[in-house]
Amino acid sequence: MLDRVHDVARAATRAYGLPGAEVTLVNVSENATYRVDDPDTGLRSVLRVHRLGYHTTPEILSELAWLEALREEAGVRTPRVIPAPDGSRVLTVPGAEPRDCVMFEFLPGTEPSGEHPVPGFERLGALTARMHRHARGWSRPAGFTRFHWDHEAALGAGSRWGRWQDGPGMDAEARTLLGRLDTELRTRLRRFGRGPERYGLIHADLRSANLLVAGDGPPAVIDFDDCGFGWYLYDLAAAVSFVEHRPEVPDLLDAWTRGYRTVLDLPAGDAAEIWTFVMFRRLLLVAWIGTHTGAEIAAELGSGYTEGTCELAERYLSGTLG
Structure with a gap:
C-alpha cells in the first residue's frame, strides 16, 4: 500500500x-x-x-x-x-x-520538547481559546462541511475509528468495565449538552505532534485533518493524548485552563467535566489503536494502553480521578 x-x-x-x-x-x-x-x-x-x-x-x-x-x-x-x-x-x-x-x-520549528510542559500548556490553552473565539464568530463559506466528534461518531455504532470493544488486549473483564465507562460518558455528555458556548468547530488533535515551536511565541498549528464539530473541551483532551495516565497531567490540565481563561471564559461547571472529555478521548484512542496497527505509536502502545485505560476508568467511575 x-x-x-x-x-x-x-x-x-x-x-x-x-x-x-x-x-x-x-x-x-x-x-x-x-x-x-x-x-x-x-x-x-x-x-x-x-x-x-x-x-x-x-x-x-x-x-x-x-x-x-x-x-x-x-x-x-x-x-x-x-x-x-x-x-x-x-x-x-x-x-x-x-x-x-x-x-x-514547510513551517520552521520543532515539536515541543516537554522539558517545561506546564508553561507550554498555558500558552496552548490561550492559543486554543483564540481558535475557539474565531470559530464562534466566523462566517463559514457556502458549502462548508466537516464531520462531528460527538458520542455517536466517536463511540457509537458507526464509530469513525472502529469499536473500542475491538481494541488490543480486550478481554471480558476489560469489556465490562469499559462498557460501564462508555455508558457514564454518554450520560454525562448528554447532560453537558451541545449549546454554542460548549460545542463548535475545533481542531480535534492539538497534541504536541501537531504543534511547531520557534522562539518564545505561541506555537504554529498544523494538521487540521481531524478538524470538525465537537465540544471545545475535546481540544484539551486531545492535547494529552496517549499520556493521560502520567502524574503530571493534572498540572497540565490546570495550566491549560489558566491560559484559556486569559482569552475566553471557562465556567466552573464546564471545567468540572474536563476528565469526562479526557476519558472520552482515551476510549476513542483504544479504538484507534485497534484499527491503526500500522501506525508506529499504535504498535508501541498496544494492549498496555487498554490496561491503562481500565485503571483510569476505575478511578473515574469511583470519583477519585482528577
Missing part, C-alpha cells in the same frame, strides 16, 4: 511542477505525509496524500478554508496552502483509486 501511495506522491509532485523533487515519507496515520525537497529551487514543502474514503474533496476544501481564515483573521500561525498550477488547492491524482493531495508550505 505504501508503495502505491509513494507513487501517488511522485505523480503529485510532477503535477505541481516539481519533476525532480525528492519525496521523503515523514508520517503515516490517517494520511501519508511527505517532505518535498526541490533541488532546482532549494525550496522545501509538505505534501499530504489523503487516505481513501476518509474525507470528500469538499470536506478537505472546508478544512483548508478554516486553516487559512485562522491565519489571516486570528493571527494563528498555520501553513499556507500551495496551489497546483491550475490554482486548485486540492489536487486529485487519477488512477484506479484516485487520491486527493494537498501541498503546504
Whole structure:
C-alpha cells in the first residue's frame, strides 16, 4: 500500500511542477505525509496524500478554508496552502483509486520538547481559546462541511475509528468495565449538552505532534485533518493524548485552563467535566489503536494502553480521578 501511495506522491509532485523533487515519507496515520525537497529551487514543502474514503474533496476544501481564515483573521500561525498550477488547492491524482493531495508550505520549528510542559500548556490553552473565539464568530463559506466528534461518531455504532470493544488486549473483564465507562460518558455528555458556548468547530488533535515551536511565541498549528464539530473541551483532551495516565497531567490540565481563561471564559461547571472529555478521548484512542496497527505509536502502545485505560476508568467511575 505504501508503495502505491509513494507513487501517488511522485505523480503529485510532477503535477505541481516539481519533476525532480525528492519525496521523503515523514508520517503515516490517517494520511501519508511527505517532505518535498526541490533541488532546482532549494525550496522545501509538505505534501499530504489523503487516505481513501476518509474525507470528500469538499470536506478537505472546508478544512483548508478554516486553516487559512485562522491565519489571516486570528493571527494563528498555520501553513499556507500551495496551489497546483491550475490554482486548485486540492489536487486529485487519477488512477484506479484516485487520491486527493494537498501541498503546504514547510513551517520552521520543532515539536515541543516537554522539558517545561506546564508553561507550554498555558500558552496552548490561550492559543486554543483564540481558535475557539474565531470559530464562534466566523462566517463559514457556502458549502462548508466537516464531520462531528460527538458520542455517536466517536463511540457509537458507526464509530469513525472502529469499536473500542475491538481494541488490543480486550478481554471480558476489560469489556465490562469499559462498557460501564462508555455508558457514564454518554450520560454525562448528554447532560453537558451541545449549546454554542460548549460545542463548535475545533481542531480535534492539538497534541504536541501537531504543534511547531520557534522562539518564545505561541506555537504554529498544523494538521487540521481531524478538524470538525465537537465540544471545545475535546481540544484539551486531545492535547494529552496517549499520556493521560502520567502524574503530571493534572498540572497540565490546570495550566491549560489558566491560559484559556486569559482569552475566553471557562465556567466552573464546564471545567468540572474536563476528565469526562479526557476519558472520552482515551476510549476513542483504544479504538484507534485497534484499527491503526500500522501506525508506529499504535504498535508501541498496544494492549498496555487498554490496561491503562481500565485503571483510569476505575478511578473515574469511583470519583477519585482528577
